[in-house]
Ligand SMILES: Nc1ncnc2c1ncn2[C@@H]1O[C@H](COP(=O)(O)OP(=O)(O)OP(=O)(O)O)[C@@H](O)[C@H]1O
């Protein structure tokens with residue numbers, strides 16, 4: 042008998058409480074490699090908390106989070122990032138006073154080799170690596186359509202550009218799992234269309250994507266599967282069409298916000 | 301045993317002073333998240349104001365009965381008022397503009413303020429310690445080998461009284477509620493119609509006034525004052541605030557008394573303890589920050605991301 | 606673009622030439638002496654700039670590492686214990702010892718949020734000189750340790766002229782500048798700045814914030830250790846009162862005056878303050894004295910000056926006299942732009958979470 046292949050990524054019976062408030066309650070789901078799934082739910086449902094649990098910002102009160110069969114419970118955020126999980130933030134968290142290029146180069150940190158001595162002495166090895174990483178960072182800026190802004194400080198970019206820069210920065214570490222927290226928030230319809238195309242291209246490059254998003258059109262257009270949270274609990278899961286028809290979802294989510 | 305109990309009494313009276321100062325740190329930190337580095341110097345200023353007031357009242361020696369009570373009340377209130385005004389001025393002139401600056405900017409400014417205040421006091425009363433008139437008669441009560449002097453009693457009673465008053469004020473008054481709301485979420489408080497500037501100014505006023513009272517108490521207690529006193533006392537009081545749980549009023553009192561006790565007992569029982577008492581207090585600070593950064597009475601929750 | 610490099614090289618060469626001939630051109634030993642001392646403070650400022658300017662960690666006890674460097678030299682190169690390790694080796698040894706203490710202090714405390722860290726470092730800065738004072742049987746307590754070994758080069762001792770120290774310090778500063786600039790434009794330097802901007806986001810980039818901050822602390826301390834050796838050897842004496850909080854604040858004022866995070870600015874800031882301290886204030890007092898104001902001694906108000914610099918610069922020119930364009934934008938924008946203020950706020954909250 043062969044042991045079953047571990048899931049690419051799995052959350053099992055995860056619970057997370059802040060004092061008396063249970064933000065995530067007995068949540069389980071698994072991801073297949075190279076899939077694209079959405080995590081939706083009304084405000085305060087616990088979606089961002091799930092991301093924070095995955096990247097080690099919050100710790101699960103109980104339950105396990107595993108990536109490639111490996112538990113993330115004992116790992117720090119930087120170690121989880123180094124395993125290949127990258128994310129963007131609901132309220133943009135760029136390095137505001139660093140250039141767009143430096144932001145993306147910083148995103149490469151985990152995959153760089155330069156030691157303290159290399160950094161101090163600018164060894165030939167270090168120079169070669171810097172050149173390579175800078176080149177790659179420029180490519181990524183081009184990929185998200187920001188090649189003209191490479192030298193601009195992040196805080197000077199438009200809102201939509203900042204969202205795309207965050208994606209480029211996340212991609213710089215060559216992640217296998219990408220968590221996008223409301224990437225379309227604050228975007229106009231044209232920017233949203235560009236975003237859909239961008240996410241599809243990222244997915245085509247082999248990255249698994251979890252998308253938290255309130256814009257249902259975007260979710261329905263992009264995702265194969267949808268998981269719905271309400272008050273920390275999973276209330277539905279399945280294809281977009283299936284979820285959309287679920288009366289509990291309609292009551293909890295679609296009914297609550299825009300019909 | 302008697303020696304130990306005596307040190308407890310000493311520690312409590314010392315702690316009363318630290319607790320009064322710690323309240324200012326904790327209130328200001330609770331509301332604007334700034335370690336008001338100049339706060340220790342406002343406390344020293346309180347002792348110099350007290351000196352000036354006593355001189356103005358023509359008091360230079362022991363007083364008794366109603367005269368004593370009257371002089372103490374007038375001096376404490378005047379010192380509190382003057383220090384409160386200084387605190388408000390500092391906030392208005394130096395900190396308010398930096399409320400939204402990177403976090404280190406107001407802290408660096410506060411350090412600068414501390415240096416300025418110390419030098420002003422040095423200019424005013426010179427670089428050497430200044431004697432404080434022995435207003436309060438010394439005999440105290442002796443209970444089974446432990447002596448509580450009148451000035452120790454004054455320190456403890458005054459501190460406890462002010463703290464109870466503060467607790468009641470914060471719990472019940474409109475301004476107290478505004479303070480709590482501003483501490484929790486400044487923007488939400490503003491949206492709810494609270495005047496944040498006034499609230500913050502009031503916080504500085506009250507915190508600095510309490511430091512002023514502590515300044516008077518310390519002058520009476522030590523019989524001397526010095527322009528540089530505020531540096532160490534301030535650090536100890538800050539340690540007390542952190543120990544109790546920063547932002548927590550009851551915690552500041554608990555922390556203040558604890559630090560006083562730790563200092564008194566370390567001085568007695570560690571060989572050459574007086575030399576090392578600062579080291580002991582800082583070690584407490586470091587240990588608390590590492591193992592229980594939310595303090596004794598604070599609640600630890602991760603910040604929202 | 607292309608023509609810029611030779612021009613820069615030319616300017617640098619000219620500056621180097623001027624600095625090298627100063628002791629020959631200016632026969633006033635007091636001036637060279639001043640420059641050598643000021644140079645030690647340039648080194649200190651360069652080191653503190655790594656910690657405060659690059660990594661954004663407010664270290665209020667930086668003078669402690671200066672003390673550790675100085676006392677290392679006094680202990681390993683004097684009659685005190687009969688040890689006579691050569692000056693040149695001590696530069697490395699003291700750098701290593703100071704860095705070690707930087708790590709020892711940093712390891713337990715660097716997870717604290719910025720303002721708490723500042724107070725803890727302040728406590729450390731108080732404890733270190735107090736310890737040297739209290740351990741009188743080894744350090745002679747308040748009297749300090751004197752008659753330190755004279756450095757020598759190729760068998761020739763430095764003697765009592767400031768000139769050889771001037772050259773030593775000049776060389777060390779040159780190395781320090783190269784090191785600081787290299788760090789600034791490297792993987793580690795970017796990690797520091799990322800932590801300064803948003804620690805939580807930085808950790809999501811795979812940056813180990815703890816080790817990155819520790820390396821800032823250690824490198825900053827190493828600068829201080831080296832400066833301590835040079836300073837102690839030149840002064841021929843170390844005593845616990847040379848390293849108090851005042852000294853830490855003096856160095857911080859140099860940074861704030863010149864512009865935190867900006868190597869050139871920091872050098873200018875430290876030279877200006879050293880000049881004010883050593884020439885301007887004594888001169889002003891002299892003038893006042895000859896004019897009959899005998900009670901006026903401006904040197905007593907040095908600390909007032911530091912206070913005014915810290916408050917005034919933070920309020921009026923937060924990025925320093927000679928700011929790098931970037932830091933200026935950052936510091937000044939935050940004064941006026943509420944959106945950025947909000948950014949700072951979340952940044953802080955993130956740094957607090959674990
Ligand atoms: N650090 C924290 N401390 C206390 N409560 C928290 C914390 N983080 C999240 N919460 C609470 O957990 C619940 C879930 O929050 P979360 O941010 O995950 O919601 P969300 O689904 O992302 O909502 P939104 O769509 O508004 O972004 C909320 O009630 C929130 O207030």
Ligand SMILES: [Mg+2]
Pocket residue numbers: 088089090131
């Ligand atoms: Mg969310």
